[in-house]
Amino acid sequence: MTSPAREELLRHAVVHSAPAGTVLFEQGTMPTFQHVLLEGAAHLFGRSSEGKEVLIEVVEPPDLIIPAAVVTNSPYLMQARVQEASRFLLIQADAFRRTLQQDPALSHALVASLAGQFRRMVRQIKNLKLRSASQRAGCYILALRRKQGGGNRITLPYEKTLIASELGLTRESFSRALASLQHDGIEVQANTILIHDDERLAAACGPDPLIDPDEELHL
Incomplete structure (x- = not known):
């Protein structure tokens, strides 16, 4: 990004600290800001007209939060x-869109961000x-084991209801899945999971480099 473009964005930007539980925006509302995640995480939820809520994605830094809505000025x-x-x-949002039209480097960075988000969504659907x-x-x-350093003791990062929702399961189905995996090399202790046999676990669940983002693809 060129210096003038960076200066233009920073003139219309502010750093915001959000405590746990903060709602950044609701679905259906129009974007007023482009949120850039610097630290922490943002959970994206979808809600039906009947009020059913599911966790769609957890965004980690550094990343843009739903730039497609900001760029298209859509809800x-x-x-x-x-x-x-x-x-x-x-x-x-207005400053972001205006600068995007003027600065090719920012446009390239946005395309890269959107491409990464698209690939994550395809992996999730698969x-x-x-x-x-x-x-x-x-x-x-x-x-989660790889993310937490590769040890045999991992901690679930948030409550099981949210994890189940992200995986397209009910909490009960997620609990049953964990129980069944105890025959394949794991032990569940509340929010801690001990992996006693990672090869057996991998054989049971079938990691795939074209689905799991942290799997290495050897060509």
């Missing part, structure tokens, strides 16, 4: 809220449609 399709204290750079409940739970555990 948000999801609600965003934080489950832990987080920090954001809030850029006024995970939901091609795997059983126990396979989804097992691959989630393996991904």
Whole structure:
């Protein structure tokens, strides 16, 4: 990004600290800011007209929060809220769109962000449609293990109801999936999971580099 473009964005931006539980915006509302996640995480939820709510995605830094809505000046399709204290750079939506038209480097960065979000969404859809409940739970555990340093003791990052929702399951189905995986090398202790046999777990759930983002693809 050129210096003039950066200066233009910063003139219309503010750093915002959001405590746990803060709703950043509701689905159906128009964007007033482009949220740039600096620290923490943002949970994106979809809600039906009957009030049923599901967790669609957890966004981690550094990333833009739903830039498609900001760029097209369209209503948000999801609600965003934080489950832990987080920090954001809030850029006024009009200034973001105006600078985007003027600065090729910013446009390129936006395309890269949208491409990454698209690929994550495709992986998520494949995970939901091609795997059983126990396979989804097992691959989630393996991904979480890598994220937490590769040890054999992992901690669930948030409550099981949210994790189940992200995996397209009810809490009860998620609990049953975890129970079934105890025959495949894990032990569940409340919000802690012990992995006693990672090879057996992997054989049961089938990690796939074209679904699981942390799997290495060897060509």
